[in-house]
Amino acid sequence: MRFATILSLLTMALLLAVEPAFAEQTEAAAATNWGTVGVAIAMAIASSFGALAQCRAGAAALDSIGRNPGAAGSLFVPMILVLALIESLVALTFVIILIK
Numbered sequence: 001m002r003f004a005t006i007l008s009l010l011t012m013a014l015l016l017a018v019e020p021a022f023a024e025q026t027e028a029a030a031a032t033n034w035g036t037v038g039v040a041i042a043m044a045i046a047s048s049f050g051a052l053a054q055c056r057a058g059a060a061a062l063d064s065i066g067r068n069p070g071a072a073g074s075l076f077v078p079m080i081l082v083l084a085l086i087e088s089l090v091a092l093t094f095v096i097i098l099i100k
Contacts, residue, residue, distance in 0.1 A: 047090055050086055050087065050089060054086050057082050
């Protein structure tokens with residue numbers, strides 16, 4: 001019974017999503033700039049994964065400092081370097097988007 005319910009809900013969602021594809025294009029719909037939407041999605045993905053990578057790098061560095069406090073001095077520079085490289089990937093995505 002549960003499978004039938006999920007299948008019927010997915011079928012209705014698919015039919016509702018496909019129905020506008022057969023509609024006639026109006027001037028407002030034709031004027032939609034899909035390149036801008038793609039750029040926004042690309043920047044959102046790059047920013048979110050860059051932030052996730054920075055969080056994981058910071059957590060790993062702090063975890064290793066917590067296990068060995070004497071290594072804090074030797075971990076600081078590599079951690080900052082890794083964070084700068086991750087941030088440069090996000091900035092590079094932004095530059096590529098601006099060039100496009």
